[in-house]
Amino acid sequence: MIKSTENIIxxxxxxxxxxxxxxxxxxTFEVKKGEIFGFLGANGAGKTTAIKILSGLSYPTSxxxxxxxxxxxxxxEKVKKNIGYMSQKFSLYEDLTVKENIRFYGGIYxxxxxxxxxxxxxxxxxxxxxxxxxxxxSSLPLGWKQKIxxxxxxFHSPKxxxxxxxxxxxxxxxxxxxxxxxYEASHEGITVFVTTHYMDEAEYCGRVSIMDRGSIEGLGTPxxxxxxxxxxxxxxxxxxxxx
Amino acid sequence: MKRFIGFVKKEFHxxxxxxxxxxxxxxxxxxxxxxxxxxxxxEINDVKIGVYDKSKDHITKxxxxxxxxxxxxxxxxxxxxxxxIEDAFKKGIIREVIVFEQxxxxxxxxxxxxxxxxxxxxxxxxxxxxxxxxxESIINSYMREELWAEGLTYQINPEVRMLYNDELKGVxxxxxxxxxxxxxxxxxxxxxxxxxxxxxxxxxxxxxVSPLKPLPIVIGKVIPYMxxxxxxxxxxxxxxxxxxEMPIQGSLIFLLTETLLFIFMALSLGILISTxxxxxxxxxxxxxxxxxxxTMLLSGFIFPIExxxxxLQWVSAIMPAKYFITIIKNIMIKGxxxxxxxxxxxxxxxxxxxxxxxxxxxxxxxxx
Numbered sequence: 012m013i014k015s016t017e018n019i020i021x022x023x024x025x026x027x028x029x030x031x032x033x034x035x036x037x038x039t040f041e042v043k044k045g046e047i048f049g050f051l052g053a054n055g056a057g058k059t060t061a062i063k064i065l066s067g068l069s070y071p072t073s074x075x076x077x078x079x080x081x082x083x084x085x086x087x088e089k090v091k092k093n094i095g096y097m098s099q100k101f102s103l104y105e106d107l108t109v110k111e112n113i114r115f116y117g118g119i120y121x122x123x124x125x126x127x128x129x130x131x132x133x134x135x136x137x138x139x140x141x142x143x144x145x146x147x148x149s150s151l152p153l154g155w156k157q158k159i160x161x162x163x164x165x166f167h168s169p170k171x172x173x174x175x176x177x178x179x180x181x182x183x184x185x186x187x188x189x190x191x192x193x194y195e196a197s198h199e200g201i202t203v204f205v206t207t208h209y210m211d212e213a214e215y216c217g218r219v220s221i222m223d224r225g226s227i228e229g230l231g232t233p234x235x236x237x238x239x240x241x242x243x244x245x246x247x248x249x250x251x252x253x254x
Numbered sequence: 255m256k257r258f259i260g261f262v263k264k265e266f267h268x269x270x271x272x273x274x275x276x277x278x279x280x281x282x283x284x285x286x287x288x289x290x291x292x293x294x295x296x297e298i299n300d301v302k303i304g305v306y307d308k309s310k311d312h313i314t315k316x317x318x319x320x321x322x323x324x325x326x327x328x329x330x331x332x333x334x335x336x337x338x339i340e341d342a343f344k345k346g347i348i349r350e351v352i353v354f355e356q357x358x359x360x361x362x363x364x365x366x367x368x369x370x371x372x373x374x375x376x377x378x379x380x381x382x383x384x385x386x387x388x389x390e391s392i393i394n395s396y397m398r399e400e401l402w403a404e405g406l407t408y409q410i411n412p413e414v415r416m417l418y419n420d421e422l423k424g425v426x427x428x429x430x431x432x433x434x435x436x437x438x439x440x441x442x443x444x445x446x447x448x449x450x451x452x453x454x455x456x457x458x459x460x461x462x463v464s465p466l467k468p469l470p471i472v473i474g475k476v477i478p479y480m481x482x483x484x485x486x487x488x489x490x491x492x493x494x495x496x497x498x499e500m501p502i503q504g505s506l507i508f509l510l511t512e513t514l515l516f517i518f519m520a521l522s523l524g525i526l527i528s529t530x531x532x533x534x535x536x537x538x539x540x541x542x543x544x545x546x547x548x549t550m551l552l553s554g555f556i557f558p559i560e561x562x563x564x565x566l567q568w569v570s571a572i573m574p575a576k577y578f579i580t581i582i583k584n585i586m587i588k589g590x591x592x593x594x595x596x597x598x599x600x601x602x603x604x605x606x607x608x609x610x611x612x613x614x615x616x617x618x619x620x621x622x
Binding site: 100 | 256257260261264267268271272455456457459460461462463464465466
């Protein structure tokens with residue numbers, strides 16, 4: 012993992028309100044370039060709202076949000092070019108083939124045909140999916156879809172990739188394989204911002220933030236957090252914060 | 255631009271790879287126009303009629319027998335007064351009454367001509383027209399085959415009267431109606447479903463996170479359906495012209511332009527529906543119940559608007575299909591130009607604008 016002191020995401024006093032309901036209450040945190048940042052919290056804690064704001068799907072009510080060096084409110088288009096996004100639904104087109112999906116997503120990021128072709132070839136080799144390049148996504152098992160979805164999300168070499176519960180519904184072995192891919196991406200210098208339910212996955216992250224009811228209650232490396240909350244593992248940390 | 259073309263290509267892949275979509279897009283329009291064309295309009299069978307025979311002589315008996323023996327008609331009522339005619343129609347069982355004038359045979363023999371009145375219930379204009387035509391041709395063939403063959407050059411004059419709807423509004427209803435229905439279905443329903451599908455599958459989020467702007471995304475999704483709807487419209491017009499001999503009195507280009515306007519309207523309605531629905535199911539239900547049924551029942555397609563209760567007439571005023579049907583009928587049958595149907599055209603254009611603005615507004619609310 013590349014250690015860096017440069018901040019790639021800077022969030023200061025981010026507030027997001029839906030009517031009277033405060034989904035994000037004065038969030039402040041930074042993410043360093045190249046790190047794997049875990050974004051944890053129970054359902055409804057405000058994770059998805061925050062990730063939507065960071066990725067430009069939603070506007071903040073107030074506060075400063077800087078992603079990849081750009082203000083998400085004023086320079087949305089520049090932010091979009093520099094981020095990748097993978098949702099918990101894996102977001103591939105079921106009725107397109109593996110190759111068509113890659114080509115389509117490469118295309119909407121404005122990459123050249125030649126570049127897409129070359130990169131697709133090397134990607135298919137790396138994923139060992141050459142045999143199934145012309146199969147429809149709907150015919151593939153969940154774990155494969157997940158790998159392809161992640162590869163597609165970082166196909167245009169973004170500076171940051173946002174993963175919204177990327178491992179939901181897959182078995183432990185596939186989850187492990189998937190984390191291998193996350194580490195690989197991180198080695199290539201891509202910052203990984205990941206939300207998850209699984210506390211064992213929190214241990215894999217460089218730093219972790221834990222949200223509860225709209226605000227960040229814990230922030231640091233897994234080791235720091237365990238010390239701070241006097242806990243054996245992240246599961247305990249999480250339970251102590253959530254109660 | 256290259257990105258955009260890739261996007262449209264992807265959309266065509268979705269359409270061509272889904273057999274159900276293909277069936278709705280191309281199977282249905284053809285099936286519908288053939289069903290409405292052949293089954294609904296041109297065949298009649300066992301139509302119940304009444305006879306008011308004021309003369310009761312051998313010729314009127316022969317004509318009545320010939321009509322009932324044709325297989326198309328069943329004699330269900332023998333009437334004895336003018337008042338009974340109205341009552342018989344109101345019961346709703348008979349569709350036609352044949353009235354022979356007094357001293358029919360005598361008149362034929364003395365004056366060489368006599369009249370038969372054919373009264374049809376034109377609240378269903380299609381059937382009324384066909385029923386009256388059949389009756390007329392049976393009477394004519396009786397005249398030629400039975401009377402003229404024996405050297406009797408008598409002239410029987412059938413006088414057709416359409417009851418309840420003398421202008422026969424709705425005769426050529428099935429072509430404009432089917433067109434409105436199909437375009438509504440393909441443009442509004444299919445686009446709303448396809449946009450809702452992207453939301454349901456989560457791909458919409460990924461598209462919105464990408465550098466593609468929302469407007470090109472929506473346009474890219476809509477263009478394939480616009481192209482296919484337009485092809486559909488041309489198929490329907492061609493079928494009705496070549497197979498059913500529906501006239502096209504007005505300008506074909508004007509007809510296609512108006513069709514394109516209606517397609518735009520339906521597409522913007524589809525976009526509006528999709529902003530309100532997060533799954534394909536919801537999109538389909540809204541389209542079905544808010545669009546298809548009213549379009550069929552209230553636009554004047556199946557039931558003439560003139561015969562509806564006042565309340566439903568008001569409801570039909572907000573059916574875009576109603577105006578489109580008027581436009582198409584005017585262009586095809588009467589050969590009207592923009593001077594006659596500018597009002598309807600303006601209403602559809604206004605609706606298009608309204609739906610688009612609503613969609614943009616709803617879309618913004620989602621982003622806030």
